[in-house]
Amino acid sequence: MSEETTPQEELEAAEAEGVVEDVPVRDLPDDPILAPLAEAFPDATFTSFQPRSGPRQDTVTVPRDDLVAFVQAVHDAGFETFVDVCGVDHLNREPRYDVVINLLSMEHVQRLIIKVGLPGDDPTIPSITSVYAGANFYERETWDLFGIVFEGHTDLTRILLPDEWSGHPLRKNYNVGSVPVQFKGSHKSS
Amino acid sequence: MTDTPHIEEDAAVASSDAPVEAAGESAAAARLREHDVWVAGTEEPEWIANATDEGAQEMLPRDLDPALQVQRGVVVDDDYLEEETIVDDERQIINMGPQHPATHGVLRLHMELEGETIRRVKPIIGYLHTGMEKTAETLPYMAGGTNVTRMDYLSPLNNELCFSLVVEQLLDVDIPPRAQAIRVLMTELNRISSHLIWLATFGMDIGALSMMIYGFRERESVLDFFEKVTGLRMNHNYIRPGGVAADLPPGWEDDVEGIFDVVRAGLDDYQDLLNGNPIFLDRTQGVGVITPAEAQQYGATGPIARAAGVNFDLRKAFPYSGIENYEFDVPLGKHGDVFDRYLVRTEEIRQSIRIVEQVLETMPAGDYRTDDRKVTPPPRKRIDESMEALIHHFKLFTEGFKVPVGEAYQAVESPRGELGMYLVSNGSAKPWRLHVRTPSFATVQALPVMLTDLIVADVIATLASLDPVLGDVDR
Numbered sequence: 260m261s262e263e264t265t266p267q268e269e270l271e272a273a274e275a276e277g278v279v280e281d282v283p284v285r286d287l288p289d290d291p292i293l294a295p296l297a298e299a300f301p302d303a304t305f306t307s308f309q310p311r312s313g314p315r316q317d318t319v320t321v322p323r324d325d326l327v328a329f330v331q332a333v334h335d336a337g338f339e340t341f342v343d344v345c346g347v348d349h350l351n352r353e354p355r356y357d358v359v360i361n362l363l364s365m366e367h368v369q370r371l372i373i374k375v376g377l378p379g380d381d382p383t384i385p386s387i388t389s390v391y392a393g394a395n396f397y398e399r400e401t402w403d404l405f406g407i408v409f410e411g412h413t414d415l416t417r418i419l420l421p422d423e424w425s426g427h428p429l430r431k432n433y434n435v436g437s438v439p440v441q442f443k444g445s446h447k448s449s
Numbered sequence: 450m451t452d453t454p455h456i457e458e459d460a461a462v463a464s465s466d467a468p469v470e471a472a473g474e475s476a477a478a479a480r481l482r483e484h485d486v487w488v489a490g491t492e493e494p495e496w497i498a499n500a501t502d503e504g505a506q507e508m509l510p511r512d513l514d515p516a517l518q519v520q521r522g523v524v525v526d527d528d529y530l531e532e533e534t535i536v537d538d539e540r541q542i543i544n545m546g547p548q549h550p551a552t553h554g555v556l557r558l559h560m561e562l563e564g565e566t567i568r569r570v571k572p573i574i575g576y577l578h579t580g581m582e583k584t585a586e587t588l589p590y591m592a593g594g595t596n597v598t599r600m601d602y603l604s605p606l607n608n609e610l611c612f613s614l615v616v617e618q619l620l621d622v623d624i625p626p627r628a629q630a631i632r633v634l635m636t637e638l639n640r641i642s643s644h645l646i647w648l649a650t651f652g653m654d655i656g657a658l659s660m661m662i663y664g665f666r667e668r669e670s671v672l673d674f675f676e677k678v679t680g681l682r683m684n685h686n687y688i689r690p691g692g693v694a695a696d697l698p699p700g701w702e703d704d705v706e707g708i709f710d711v712v713r714a715g716l717d718d719y720q721d722l723l724n725g726n727p728i729f730l731d732r733t734q735g736v737g738v739i740t741p742a743e744a745q746q747y748g749a750t751g752p753i754a755r756a757a758g759v760n761f762d763l764r765k766a767f768p769y770s771g772i773e774n775y776e777f778d779v780p781l782g783k784h785g786d787v788f789d790r791y792l793v794r795t796e797e798i799r800q801s802i803r804i805v806e807q808v809l810e811t812m813p814a815g816d817y818r819t820d821d822r823k824v825t826p827p828p829r830k831r832i833d834e835s836m837e838a839l840i841h842h843f844k845l846f847t848e849g850f851k852v853p854v855g856e857a858y859q860a861v862e863s864p865r866g867e868l869g870m871y872l873v874s875n876g877s878a879k880p881w882r883l884h885v886r887t888p889s890f891a892t893v894q895a896l897p898v899m900l901t902d903l904i905v906a907d908v909i910a911t912l913a914s915l916d917p918v919l920g921d922v923d924r
Contacts, residue, residue: 310618310857314767318856340745342860345884347873359871361858361886365745365761372858393747396894404582416506419578419923428583429882435587 292336292367293317300329318372323384326375330360330387338362338371344387344397346405350431355379356407360387360394377407386412404429506573508542508559539563547576551654551909554919556893558908565904570897574890577923585883589849590616593880594686597870600885601921602683603646606639606675607863609688612883614769615859615870616690619852622824627815628692629771634705634808635678635687636770636861637801641712642671643864644794644801647916648719651791654913655732657723667715670708677704690850691825692818702809709802716798723791733788737899737911740785747895751866751888753915756793757785763862775807787914794916797864824850849878865889865916889921 296319297305304320321329343361354376362371375384386409388394398409399418406427409415417424426433546557555576561569585596597612598605610632617624645668652660672682677698679685687694723729744754754761762779764772780796782789818825826845827838852874860869866888873882892915899911 308855308857311621311623313614313618313769313859316858339742340750341748342867343748343869343871343884343886345871345886347882347884349881359884361869361871365759365766368766370767370858391746391748393749393891393894396890400890417575419575421575422506428580435583 290317290369292364292369293319293371296329296332296336299332300325303329314370316372317370318374320374320376323375323377326373327385327387327390330362330373330390333362333371333373334390336364337366338364338369340365341391341393342370344394344401346401346407346429348405348429348431353378356382356405358384358401358407362391382406383408383410385410388412403427406430506559506571508561508569508571540568545908547573552912552919553650553917556912556917556919556922558896558912560900560905560908562905567900567903567905567908570900570908572893572896574893574919574922577919579924581924582883582885585880587879589878590690590852590880591845591849593883594689595684597883597885598684598686599920600887600924601863601865601868601889601918603918604636604639604643604864605684606635606688607861607868609686610636610770611859611861611863611868611870613688613690614861615857615872616852618857618859619855619872619874620690620824620850621853622691622819622821624692624770624819625816626771626813628817628819630808630812631693631697631817632688632770633772633775634697634805634812635675635693637804637808638671638674638705638708640801640864641708641798641805642668642675643916644798645671645712645715647794647864648791651913651916652723654909655729657726657729660719660722663715663719667712670711674701674704674708677701689818689825691821692816694818696817705805705809709806712798712802716795720795730788732906732910733791733914734786735784736787736903736907737914738784738786739895739899743895743898744785747898748891749866749895750891751862751864752790752793752797753785753866753892753895755780756782756789758783763860763867767860769859769861772804774811775804777801777804787910790914851876851878852880860886863888865918865921866892885924887921887924889915889917889919893917893922 293305297303300321302322302325306318306320308316308318310316319329340363342363343359345359345361347357347359349355349357356377356379358375358377360373360375362373363369364371377384382405384407386394386398388398388409389411395412395414396418398412399415401407402409402412402415403417403419404427416422420428540561540563543560543562544557545560546552547555552558557573557576559571559573560567581596581600585593588596593616594609594612597608601608613632645664647664649661649664649668652658652664675685676682678701679687679694739749739753739757741754741757741759744750744757744759750761758781760779760781763769764777765779777800780793780800782793822838822841823845826842827835831838832842854874854876856871856873858869858871860867862868867886868888869886871882871884871886872880875881896912896915900908903911
């Protein structure tokens with residue numbers, strides 16, 4: 260992926276010139292809206308991905324302790340429209356889960372994707388419903404399908420699946436399963 | 450009951466946190482003594498007290514309800530008239546749906562009423578959940594279109610376009626201009642057909658029953674064209690990563706012009722019928738109002754936000770598939786009520802016709818899909834002549850094509866608002882994760898904001914004006 264190779268290439272170029280520093284290279288966005296955010300939150304990592312067609316895609320990775328403050332700052336910076344919250348399960352990666360928050364600024368015609376990595380043994384994250392009321396259903400959906408707990412959400416119940424369902428189906432270790440049918444051998448257990 | 454001890458054991462194991470039943474009587478026996486009917490003149494039975502319990506979906510205590518908290522706050526306009534003097538006994542909770550015909554499918558609205566006034570609403574969804582995001586992880590990219598096209602079954606081509614675009618963001622392919630123009634043509638026609646069916650169901654819901662027939666009649670002209678082009682009336686799988694599945698049939702220009710005549714004449718009739726109709730105006734004006742700030746907070750996009758005056762159309766803001774080459778206007782409303790949504794949608798039909806007219810004039814010649822054989826199959830006749838073509842064909846339909854590692858988000862302006870797909874690829878031939886941000890999900894969530902302090906009859910008009918597709922909500 261280009262957004263990961265670019266800092267890597269820069270590092271290699273710096274190595275070749277013999278000017279390697281101990282300080283890790285931090286990509287600061289040159290975008291006028293994102294740059295103040297990057298300064299205010301030193302732990303946030305900004306990356307940018309330009310697809311072959313379409314707008315540039317800005318992604319920022321934030322530690323979960325900073326999330327609510329960061330989202331509030333992003334909201335105040337002009338990203339007034341809530342778009343999406345979803346989860347991603349990278350089964351064999353640590354942190355195992357990503358929570359991906361998608362925000363939009365209609366005023367600046369710009370998107371920002373906020374990613375928060377969560378460890379597999381403690382998938383909890385502060386809720387952003389205090390900043391964006393629209394996150395309510397989306398956080399419930401993410402809890403329902405991934406088992407990611409949104410702390411501070413007032414009504415964290417199942418939304419798509421029945422209340423008595425056990426397990427969280429979009430986790431990668433949740434099997435699809437099958438239903439027994441008439442013909443022998445077509446049903447594989449588990 | 451005594452001859453089935455295993456039931457007791459099962460019950461005890463299954464509900465370890467439930468209060469232990471008294472010795473000598475099983476849970477099943479206790480349930481048998483409870484009744485929901487009572488024969489007059491006999492002893493009054495123990496009533497099934499929890500028959501209407503809501504379980505986990507119970508309404509929250511009033512001070513915890515997030516929708517109310519937001520409305521009381523400063524972010525969103527305070528239009529909620531919570532009176533402290535109201536006694537709880539005067540309120541009743543009524544379920545509308547999931548089997549109600551006006552809920553456009555299987556939506557359930559959990560309403561707290563005070564007389565006929567709605568105080569609170571909680572939409573309960575999930576009745577149509579079929580795990581399509583999980584299914585998407587098991588289908589190769591070639592087949593992914595068949596899955597996403599079934600989500601929003603009234604605008605299948607927009608779903609396919611969004612899926613194709615998000616895959617193409619990570620793939621390194623060029624889409625030929627003709628394919629892009631065909632995509633614009635088909636999705637705009639789809640917008641027309643979707644808005645027409647909205648007009649039909651909306652009219653029916655608020656009592657203009659003839660609209661039901663008219664809307665479906667006009668929509669049929671579009672679906673006939675779709676059938677001619679794609680082979681199917683719905684769930685086309687026509688727009689695919691790399692282009693479209695087939696070229697337009699000969700004589701398609703005449704068919705499209707025929708659609709214009711039918712739809713234009715129909716639209717004029719509808720506006721004659723509805724715009725000055727006092728009953729229609731009474732039931733729609735000032736009903737189900739959402740402010741621009743509320744729409745942005747709740748992620749309500751598309752015609753609902755534009756009816757509130759939010760000047761945002763993804764086709765203008767983040768143009769895709771060459772739609773920036775065509776001239777069209779974005780209709781805006783002022784009041785954010787049901788009537789403005791009706792006006793915005795009818796005008797959008799006219800603007801879509803305008804776009805399709807331009808496509809008709811400027812349709813470029815050329816290939817209808819990319820000639821990158823890693824993504825699209827070779828022409829049938831090449832398979833007989835060329836070994837490479839045969840190999841490509843075989844690999845494509847057995848393994849599918851691989852998409853480079855990466856993550857991408859793509860949004861298109863579906864008839865219902867922002868339809869977005871977030872794709873995570875791990876380099877294999879199947880998506881690692883495909884999340885679909887559906888417009889109906891966000892608008893149904895915003896329903897409580899629009900409905901508080903209206904009367905029950907307004908629920909029907911407001912819900913219909915959102916144009917929710919429950920397949921799109923629940924996926």
